[in-house]
Amino acid sequence: MRIGIVLYPTFGGSGVVATELGKALAKKGHQVHFISYSQPVRMDAFQENVFFHEVNIPSYPLFDFAPYEVALTSTLVRTALFESLDLIHVHYAIPHAPAAFMAREILKKKGLNVPFITTLHGTDITLVGKDQSYEPVISFAMNQSDCLTAVSNYLKEETLKHFDVDREIQVVYNFIEPEQYQAPGDDCLKRYTAPHGEKIITHISNFRKVKRVQDIVKAFALIRKETPVRLLMVGDGPERNMAESLARDLGVHDDTVFVGKIKNSTQVLPCSDLFFLPSDSESFGLSALEAMACGVPVIATRAGGMPEVQIHGQTGYLSNVGDYEDMAKNALDLLTNEARYALFSAASKKRAELFHLNTIVPQYEALYQKVLEAKTQAI
Numbered sequence: 170m171r172i173g174i175v176l177y178p179t180f181g182g183s184g185v186v187a188t189e190l191g192k193a194l195a196k197k198g199h200q201v202h203f204i205s206y207s208q209p210v211r212m213d214a215f216q217e218n219v220f221f222h223e224v225n226i227p228s229y230p231l232f233d234f235a236p237y238e239v240a241l242t243s244t245l246v247r248t249a250l251f252e253s254l255d256l257i258h259v260h261y262a263i264p265h266a267p268a269a270f271m272a273r274e275i276l277k278k279k280g281l282n283v284p285f286i287t288t289l290h291g292t293d294i295t296l297v298g299k300d301q302s303y304e305p306v307i308s309f310a311m312n313q314s315d316c317l318t319a320v321s322n323y324l325k326e327e328t329l330k331h332f333d334v335d336r337e338i339q340v341v342y343n344f345i346e347p348e349q350y351q352a353p354g355d356d357c358l359k360r361y362t363a364p365h366g367e368k369i370i371t372h373i374s375n376f377r378k379v380k381r382v383q384d385i386v387k388a389f390a391l392i393r394k395e396t397p398v399r400l401l402m403v404g405d406g407p408e409r410n411m412a413e414s415l416a417r418d419l420g421v422h423d424d425t426v427f428v429g430k431i432k433n434s435t436q437v438l439p440c441s442d443l444f445f446l447p448s449d450s451e452s453f454g455l456s457a458l459e460a461m462a463c464g465v466p467v468i469a470t471r472a473g474g475m476p477e478v479q480i481h482g483q484t485g486y487l488s489n490v491g492d493y494e495d496m497a498k499n500a501l502d503l504l505t506n507e508a509r510y511a512l513f514s515a516a517s518k519k520r521a522e523l524f525h526l527n528t529i530v531p532q533y534e535a536l537y538q539k540v541l542e543a544k545t546q547a548i
Contacts, residue, residue: 266310291452321474344529376406
């Protein structure tokens with residue numbers, strides 16, 4: 170198959186999953202064409218059957234804001250024509266699904282039927298999509314999709330609750346390749362981060378408000394009173410300055426390391442002892458799954474799709490949103506009990522195997538085939 174994949178090229182989960190999906194499909198012999206405004210961060214090496222098409226956004230004095238959706242539509246049309254795409258798979262509905270719909274209709278006028286699949290990832294539904302500025306268009310584009318998928322049952326239910334969707338929504342979970350996370354981490358990183366053998370708590374995110382990074386700092390301050398521990402904060406975003414300020418106010422800044430953005434979480438997760446994810450909501454929790462694949466138990470909130478990923482009391486613990494004291498208690502329960510920690514670590518690795526790339530990618534291939542068969546029957 171010749172597949173166009175539309176994605177955000179940044180560090181967010183939707184872009185990471187879309188890139189890894191495309192790379193996996195290319196290894197299986199499919200021709201994959203990534204389409205975005207810049208090269209995806211996980212597309213960092215030449216690979217057979219993988220191509221990239223940049224969306225050129227011209228700047229004109231007439232526009233206060235560049236019409237990205239129009240430029241994306243034009244790029245989709247050109248790519249489908251010149252590369253003979255069989256289908257288009259868009260990740261994150263806004264604005265990719267409306268652009269794919271417009272491209273499909275334009276291509277029909279040129280005698281081509283190129284179906285499109287929309288994968289919902291989270292805030293495109295739970296936050297941004299519900300805004301009245303976008304909702305009518307997103308609802309229309311979802312219903313016009315030839316196939317609609319969501320990355321968790323939670324996200325599926327949220328979509329059905331807040332949008333008038335008349336299409337079936339297929340749940341296809343996010344995935345990882347656990348083997349990438351099994352290699353031992355760089356010991357130099359651990360020596361630098363925890364020079365006196367302290368345990369390491371790690372958080373990775375885009376530091377948006379929904380991630381509640383200040384709760385991590387508050388919990389860390391409580392944990393640090395009971396056991397030697399260091400905090401590794403990976404990523405960047407609008408809440409970083411407030412988190413750093415809080416760390417200084419609570420007297421834990423010297424034991425907190427803010428490392429900024431990294432391209433590959435395997436650089437830090439194997440060196441970690443616990444992973445914190447105290448979000449208001451997670452449609453899936455890809456970073457938590459990556460930690461589990463390294464045998465790192467997760468301390469998270471009972472929010473969104475997290476209960477579908479980890480098992481409370483086996484692979485980590487789930488607390489109510491905002492209850493950083495309970496998260497600190499749960500963290501200490503593992504950090505101070507080696508036998509219990511070993512059980513949780515082994516269970517985390519085992520659980521992560523259920524979300525293996527080799528299990529999930531064929532589900533997407535089956536959906537592609539189903540869509541293409543429906544297209545053939547319609548001709």
